[in-house]
Amino acid sequence: MRSYEVQTAGLTDIGSVRKTNEDNLLADGDLFVVADGMGGRGRGDVASRLAIDTIRELFEQDQTADGLLSAVRESNDVVFQLGEAEQDGQRSGTTIAAVAMVSDGDTELLISVNVGDSRVYLLRDGRLQRLSSDHSLVGDLVRAGALTESEAVNHPERHVLTQAVGTAPEIDPHVEVLRPAAGDRLLLCSDGLFNDVPSDDIRRWLDEADADAAAQGLVSAAIAAGGHDNITALVLDVKATMRS
Ligand code: MG
Numbered sequence: 001m002r003s004y005e006v007q008t009a010g011l012t013d014i015g016s017v018r019k020t021n022e023d024n025l026l027a028d029g030d031l032f033v034v035a036d037g038m039g040g041r042g043r044g045d046v047a048s049r050l051a052i053d054t055i056r057e058l059f060e061q062d063q064t065a066d067g068l069l070s071a072v073r074e075s076n077d078v079v080f081q082l083g084e085a086e087q088d089g090q091r092s093g094t095t096i097a098a099v100a101m102v103s104d105g106d107t108e109l110l111i112s113v114n115v116g117d118s119r120v121y122l123l124r125d126g127r128l129q130r131l132s133s134d135h136s137l138v139g140d141l142v143r144a145g146a147l148t149e150s151e152a153v154n155h156p157e158r159h160v161l162t163q164a165v166g167t168a169p170e171i172d173p174h175v176e177v178l179r180p181a182a183g184d185r186l187l188l189c190s191d192g193l194f195n196d197v198p199s200d201d202i203r204r205w206l207d208e209a210d211a212d213a214a215a216q217g218l219v220s221a222a223i224a225a226g227g228h229d230n231i232t233a234l235v236l237d238v239k240a241t242m243r244s
Helices: 044-061 065-085 137-143 149-154 199-206 211-224
Strands: 004-013 023-028 031-038 096-104 107-115 119-124 127-130 174-178 185-189 231-240
Touching: 004 023, 004 211, 023 044, 023 231, 031 044, 031 185, 031 231, 044 065, 044 096, 065 096, 065 107, 065 174, 096 119, 096 185, 107 119, 119 199, 127 199, 137 149, 185 199, 185 211, 199 211, 211 231
Parallel strands: none
Antiparallel strands: 004 231, 023 031, 031 096, 096 107, 107 174, 119 127, 119 185, 185 231
């Protein structure tokens, strides 16, 4: 008998500028993923979809923390091989922000794994924290104290990633493991959201009681702010189940 269940609301939008939507999302059982694809000739959406499909298939066979991490690593191999097969040298890749609820003895664990700059936020006890770590040039500069968060979202090189799935033979994902609590709300999102919506506004939308209203409000706020990129928001609500 599980102690917790996750209810979700998510959507992705092309935004106002891009010609294709290369973001993808998944909410399947206890697995939740946002992926932001990139690459020449619109192949970013192929990369983000392929990575998500690979992670889903492998996590299904091993629904543990290690299973999720292995699945993300395997998605890197699969997307990297796709790039090797391309003739024009235009490698495609994708970010990954993945969260899974896995069993841990009598209770559960929440696992967050990310590669690139798609994010995982946790709203718990009124405090918004980030479980993901941005693998980006500006992320490095913020961690080094050379740039503030608000300078980072306006930085001309804010889209430059230091890591992505499918662009190199090896990846070094960021992993966080925590015990879930009833009332936890998580947000998985692509950079099209947090580059256009200030964190105070993200926080405000996450206070919406209804998860659908929160996800819709976040995406609408990014579009209202210019919709400069594809926008994806996936809201997860952790609920206590009735124990027998
Ligand atoms: Mg993006």
